[in-house]
Amino acid sequence: MKPLKKAEKACVKQYQDILYTEAHKSSYHHPMSLLDRAAQVAPYDALTGYKETIQEAGKTWSKRLEIDEDTMHTINTHLALLATYYPKEVKAHILQFIPQDSSHYNSGTYEERDILIHQIDTVNQIIVLKNHERIAFKDIYEIK
Helix, strand or coil: CCCCCCCHHHHHHHHHHCCCCCCCCCCCCCCHHHHHHHHHHHHCCCCCHHHHHHHHHHCCCECCCCHHHHHHHHHHHHHHHHHHCCHHHHHHHHEEEEECCCCCCCCCEEEEEEEEEEEEECCCCCCEECCCCCHHHHHHHHHH
16 A cells, blocks of 8 residues: 555544544435436436437428329218217328428428327318327328
């Protein structure tokens, strides 16, 4: 062991009474696990939303397609058929246009998804899903 310097010896002498004592152990609180201790000092996400912004920037945006009359007729037929099952909830598979945001109404992405239809509102031209999400008829490009 390396000999202590004069300043180090003074420090050891000053704290001699507590230097080699055991740490207090609470009879009420259990000691914190190493995992919990590590979580307290682990790095945090300083750039909140940065990951989502990068993912959003990497998306490829498409222009909204015009639906031809035959496709519109097929979609309306399927919706009318599904509406006959109301008030039961019905499963369907759709190809949906999701606008980029409210200012970019004509650009967005197309997404295939399975949905659980709660209600078909023909007056407002929307489908209400079980989770209360609303999908406009005009955003549906295919329904099965």
